[in-house]
Amino acid sequence: MPLPHPLPDEIVDLIARRFRAIGEPMRIKILDRLRTGEATVADLTLGLGAGQQNVSKHLGVLADAGIVGRRREGNKVFYAIVDESVLSICETVCGTVEQQLRELHRLLAPTAQR
Amino acid sequence: MPLPHPLPDEIVDLIARRFRAIGEPMRIKILDRLRTGEATVADLTLGLGAGQQNVSKHLGVLADAGIVGRRREGNKVFYAIVDESVLSICETVCGTVEQQLRELHRLLAPTAQR
């Protein structure tokens, strides 16, 4: 909490960068997969139905943001979530999204209400 | 937490959209300002040193995402944070960013260590 209130631009940029690192569908899927434990690029490529280069690129973004870390073992590179705080953040957002979805269904399904 | 684990694409998109709504410097500044209470577009324009149209546009994005809400009073439109969860999220991220900054300073200031 010792952050100054009129946040300096540097800090603001860092925060924005962090949010944008997470705010991409493929990267969210990667994080969702990594929640169950570390995985190699090949694992993620198969599980997500994306190209290897694409997955590798997104992993690079997440690694640069300090959210995931690499561990080399022989031929393969294992990725794992390093910053555990993203999990709690995602849970919070998921909760809000759930609530929004419920509202949407309530609004978009008037047939069941009349 | 009743969200299915292999998250469906729709949900993933919603989550990503939400993160991207926050992941922009100007919008973070707006939210930081709104933390102290509601404000008009003119207030924000003055306080943030940005154009009125620009501020209004960003407020529109935040409103579409359901993060802020409007309240009209005569000539002016007051904006306020509606989704309180973004505050806790921002605090978490700020904490992580702080930690990163401390690490950076430790790494980039070796003169004081030798």
Next chain:
DNA sequence: ATATTCTACAACTGTTCGGTTGTTTAGTAT
């Protein structure tokens, strides 16, 4: 009514960024 103030909308521009393709590096096996 007209003028003024505050806000939102529309069109344009430059940049950013995601995805694909092709290539390259690192490690292992034969």
Next chain:
DNA sequence: ATACTAAACAACCGAACAGTTGTAGAATAT
């Protein structure tokens, strides 16, 4: 050494987006 696998790097293309400019709508004042 060559051959093979795994992962990363580089270049391109197209879509999305932030910021500016100009304008339009809504409320108040004269």
